[in-house]
Amino acid sequence: MEERKEKMIVIFPYMAQGHIIPFLSLALQIEKKGYQITFVNTPLNIKNLKQSLPLNSSIRLLEIPFNSSDHRLPPETENTDSIPFSLTLTLLEASVSLKPAFRNLISDLVRGGAPPLAVIADIFFGWTAEVAHEFGIFHTIFSSTGGFGMACYYSVWMNLPHNYTDSVEFTLPDFPEAGLIHRTQLSANVLAADGTDPSSKIIQLLLSSWVDSDGILFNTIEEIDKIGLYYFRRKLSLPVWPIGPILLSVDSRARSNKVCGISSESCINWLDSKPQNSVLYISFGSQHTISASQMMQLAKALDSIDINFIWVVRPPLGFDMNLEFDAVEWLPEGFLKRIEEQNRGLIIVKWAPQVEILLHKAVAAFLSHCGWNSVLESISAGVPLIGWPMGAEQFYNVKYLEEEVGVCMEVARGTNFEVRNEDIVKKIGIVMGENGKGKEIREKACEVKKMIENGGRDEEGYKGSSVRAMEEFLNVAAFFGKEKKVRGQKCRMNT
């Protein structure tokens, strides 16, 4: 019993599906190694999580009080997937108010005789380091984004380099290895940022607290993401552990009460009826959507190219995600009827069983905004990407995957631009084509899939890089615990 108490880890993600999903997966993975997990979040997220836990899991879910109405948010909204995109900054600002309640929670655990061995917190919850250190607890950040994308995102927000040049392209002052960044690779809130606006104030505050942590875990693989990981090792002088891919199993996803627009079974049956490598999967993650005119252009492109596809359709930009939604209103006249008659397209409303789809042999490519979870799910399945980045670090994920890794081709950028259906048709044609660039990208995707499998291999006499990184992190946390908890003391070990 005593042993188990010693090995308790507190896990605390930001309130967004793109963050909660990999944190839950991380929690399940660490639990399997014999650690007790306390998973912290706001009441509605905890309620939703209850069903995602496997029956044999002993993960403890702990609520931290939060009332969205106190923070200029609609009532009962505690996750980016239930608010309009325009309120994402408001939710981020509101999340800082969780600090006193988090401190009480840790204090209760310590006073109750079960001090955590470590706290693993979100990239937006660097402030938890101060709380952890107050109680002599080891602290790490877990980045659910990859190294390169996060390094560009971090550098762009901390330096706001576009304010110091009139040029459309520039390098990052502390990350020149990233190469040229184009203004169109900055999201709208970065473009408007000058250091005094609400976005840069909150994001710079949150990112600058990373340095208070004792190390950073990344949901990535050392072999494919060296440049970005090195940026953080150099910048923060902290251990950086690439432990990915941390992916939630199909089983745990199925248990969550996220309502899919289709049953997994119907979706798989549909895919079973299609030839190998013939289907394009289209989805833009848990919080993004395209504009009404972009939706029309994408539909026109699909209408004019002879491929099979699955498209997760959501209300276009500016429309409430939670309202009833009839896809027909936003698509060209007769589109749904035509694709049904041709039996070559599946429109799924709002949410699809993504991992099952990507694992199916009929899927040839993924047209994605390239949120990092989608990227990992895709490349782990050997599926190449057609990138349409929309915000955050997605622009840099696409840049890296296209220029350095070679498994992606960018088709469009952002949600405020006109896209032309002819351009979409051309890029889909290239990536799904049997020869030339398409063949090259698919071969590279298979190579990367093997590298990822290798990183996670744990066999007699061989441990992959991600397995070693996870072991090292747990050993350092245990060492910190044994060193005894001096108030405010920090552990700086080099990897």
Ligand SMILES: O=c1ccn([C@@H]2O[C@H](COP(=O)(O)OP(=O)(O)O[C@H]3O[C@H](CO)[C@@H](O)[C@H](O)[C@H]3O)[C@@H](O)[C@H]2O)c(=O)[nH]1
């Ligand atoms: O119909 C759907 C749509 C999404 N998903 C899942 O939802 C997650 C979406 O995550 P991601 O692809 O990373 O997209 P976002 O939700 O947009 O992710 C946010 O979080 C990511 C990780 O921090 C960042 O990389 C992104 O920029 C940020 O927008 C993935 O696991 C998907 O499998 C489904 O299962 N079905």
